[in-house]
Amino acid sequence: MPVSAELKMLKFLQERVNKQTKQVEALGAEDQAQPADYDRVAEKQGRVKELMRRLAEKLGKGDEGRGGE
Amino acid sequence: MASPLHAQQGQPTAAQSKQQLAEGKFRELTDRMQKLMVVLQKDEPEESKLLGAGLRFVQEKKLHRRLEQSGAMLSQGRLDESLVLMGKLREDLRSLLELLQNRDGDLRKLLERIDQLEGFKDRVDALAKEQQREKEDSARAAALQAQRKSIEAQRRRAEALLAQQRALREQTNQLPLDATDDATEPLTRREGELMEEALELAKDLRDLDAADAALKAAAAAPGEARDAEPLGPLIGASSKIAGKAAASMAEAQKQMGERQAASSLRDQDQAIEELEETIAELDRMAADAQRALLKLPFEQLSEQQAQTEQATDALAKDMEEAEQGGDAGEGEPTPGKNKVQQAVPKQRAAASQLKEFKAAKQKQQDAKDDLDSAKEALEDALSQLRQQLQDEVLRALEERFTAMLARQRELSLMTKTVDGSRQSILTADGQLPSALVSKIDALGQGERELELEAIDALKLLEEDGTTAVFPPMVEQLRDELHDVVAGLRAHTTGAVMSDAQRAVEELLELLINALRRTIEQKEGGG
Numbered sequence: 001m002p003v004s005a006e007l008k009m010l011k012f013l014q015e016r017v018n019k020q021t022k023q024v025e026a027l028g029a030e031d032q033a034q035p036a037d038y039d040r041v042a043e044k045q046g047r048v049k050e051l052m053r054r055l056a057e058k059l060g061k062g063d064e065g066r067g068g069e
Numbered sequence: 070m071a072s073p074l075h076a077q078q079g080q081p082t083a084a085q086s087k088q089q090l091a092e093g094k095f096r097e098l099t100d101r102m103q104k105l106m107v108v109l110q111k112d113e114p115e116e117s118k119l120l121g122a123g124l125r126f127v128q129e130k131k132l133h134r135r136l137e138q139s140g141a142m143l144s145q146g147r148l149d150e151s152l153v154l155m156g157k158l159r160e161d162l163r164s165l166l167e168l169l170q171n172r173d174g175d176l177r178k179l180l181e182r183i184d185q186l187e188g189f190k191d192r193v194d195a196l197a198k199e200q201q202r203e204k205e206d207s208a209r210a211a212a213l214q215a216q217r218k219s220i221e222a223q224r225r226r227a228e229a230l231l232a233q234q235r236a237l238r239e240q241t242n243q244l245p246l247d248a249t250d251d252a253t254e255p256l257t258r259r260e261g262e263l264m265e266e267a268l269e270l271a272k273d274l275r276d277l278d279a280a281d282a283a284l285k286a287a288a289a290a291p292g293e294a295r296d297a298e299p300l301g302p303l304i305g306a307s308s309k310i311a312g313k314a315a316a317s318m319a320e321a322q323k324q325m326g327e328r329q330a331a332s333s334l335r336d337q338d339q340a341i342e343e344l345e346e347t348i349a350e351l352d353r354m355a356a357d358a359q360r361a362l363l364k365l366p367f368e369q370l371s372e373q374q375a376q377t378e379q380a381t382d383a384l385a386k387d388m389e390e391a392e393q394g395g396d397a398g399e400g401e402p403t404p405g406k407n408k409v410q411q412a413v414p415k416q417r418a419a420a421s422q423l424k425e426f427k428a429a430k431q432k433q434q435d436a437k438d439d440l441d442s443a444k445e446a447l448e449d450a451l452s453q454l455r456q457q458l459q460d461e462v463l464r465a466l467e468e469r470f471t472a473m474l475a476r477q478r479e480l481s482l483m484t485k486t487v488d489g490s491r492q493s494i495l496t497a498d499g500q501l502p503s504a505l506v507s508k509i510d511a512l513g514q515g516e517r518e519l520e521l522e523a524i525d526a527l528k529l530l531e532e533d534g535t536t537a538v539f540p541p542m543v544e545q546l547r548d549e550l551h552d553v554v555a556g557l558r559a560h561t562t563g564a565v566m567s568d569a570q571r572a573v574e575e576l577l578e579l580l581i582n583a584l585r586r587t588i589e590q591k592e593g594g595g
Binding site: 013 | 575
């Protein structure tokens with residue numbers, strides 16, 4: 001998959017996490033947030049981080065490959 | 070207030086007109102399918118079969134009659150009943166579409182084929198390993214047999230040398246104390262000859278000792294699932310002892326040359342003792358070889374080889390059946406089948422040779438080579454199929470998401486329309502009219518179907534390794550659709566719902582775009 005498309009999707013996922021964080025925060029301010037709500041957002045954030053790490057790794061390998069040419 | 074969906078005096082409503090149009094189009098479609106099925110029967114039988122299956126589905130589900138019923142309900146103002154029937158009809162029409170597109174059918178076939186070839190590859194792999202082990206065992210048995218013969222031959226030489234040394238010692242012992250040079254000279258020369266023979270024997274025994282050590286090391290090789298023989302008491306012992314005997318003979322010859330008969334006798338006794346030790350050492354080696362051979366009886370090797378042959382033959386038959394039977398690989402040649410078939414007679418010949426106590430290393434090696442080639446052919450085919458699977462998964466996903474996006478847009482529009490109606494027809498007590506509730510429920514059902522599609526897409530993604538980012542994206546899609554369904558079930562239709570539906574559309578657009586780019590990249594060889 002083209003890296004640009006992958007990046008777009010990651011950006012999208014991060015935006016969704018940001019939006020959900022704000023929603024949970026708003027709920028928290030009204031004492032309506034459940035621990036599971038925070039866990040869900042944390043899990044999603046963790047997944048985006050992991051995907052970003054993998055993409056960075058892939059890009060790093062690409063650079064190495066080009067460097068060796 | 071009359072519902073805008075209700076028929077005016079003699080005038081069909083927009084919904085009724087659309088329903089009539091749908092009925093007409095559907096009848097037109099099935100007529101064309103019927104004609105096309107006949108035309109394609111000869112040149113494209115698969116396509117024709119597919120159309121036949123679609124027409125059978127239409128008949129079994131009574132789609133024409135139900136469409137008419139739905140239209141009749143609309144004209145009678147039975148909107149709720151009509152909506153329920155339409156929901157079911159939509160599901161059946163979707164199934165018909167999937168059937169005609171043969172959607173996921175190719176994928177399923179591909180997956181079954183991959184499973185089938187994986188199974189064959191595993192069996193070939195196990196047989197190749199078994200064949201290798203059997204070849205090593207029979208080679209070792211043959212080497213042990215050869216070693217035993219060599220030991221016997223060398224033992225005979227050592228025995229002969231010992232007999233000659235004993236005779237010479239007897240002659241030396243009979244020499245008078247004042248023996249002349251004429252008397253001692255032939256004995257001295259003879260001792261020299263024996264010493265040369267002993268040296269020659271020691272040299273040959275070095276090769277025998279090396280072979281013995283190699284066989285014992287092979288038996289003790291790590292990873293071998295058999296009892297390792299302990300190494301001999303002293304590697305190279307027989308040649309060393311024979312070498313010492315040669316040295317003692319050389320000393321005896323020297324003493325004799327100096328007419329020191331008594332000293333010469335002591336050295337000859339020493340040589341005799343060392344030759345006896347050499348023979349004892351050779352006996353030990355022969356016993357070790359015999360013990361090792363007992364652990365590898367040719368009958369057993371032959372039996373094992375015969376079992377491997379039977380298993381290989383069974384595999385060849387299964388591979389043949391896969392080409393003809395109703396399995397995934399029907400009509401397609403099974404990669405590696407010929408090589409598996411070719412291995413069978415070689416294994417059979419090897420088993421017969423082993424039964425006659427003959428080594429069969431070459432035949433076994435040839436059979437192993439055939440099995441390795443078969444495995445290679447299967448691996449090549451699997452690699453191609455996996456590539457094809459990845460392409461198919463991407464295409465199936467793109468097709469699925471495109472259809473989902475079209476449906477989502479439809480649902481979003483309908484939700485807006487319903488929301489518009491809602492603003493104008495709120496009842497006095499603030500309750501929603503039941504007709505509107507039914508419509509919102511039907512929208513929720515539509516979104517629920519999309520959610521199920523997303524869940525189904527996730528299963529497809531399990532087969533794809535293109536990128537790790539797809540699964541979380543589709544999970545996000547599923548979650549967002551889930552929220553939309555929950556909102557509609559709570560009869561939410563305003564701006565919040567509109568935003569949520571728009572977000573689903575955006576996500577689908579992003580996914581479709583990424584999939585298209587990936588497909589383009591792959592097609593461009595990227």
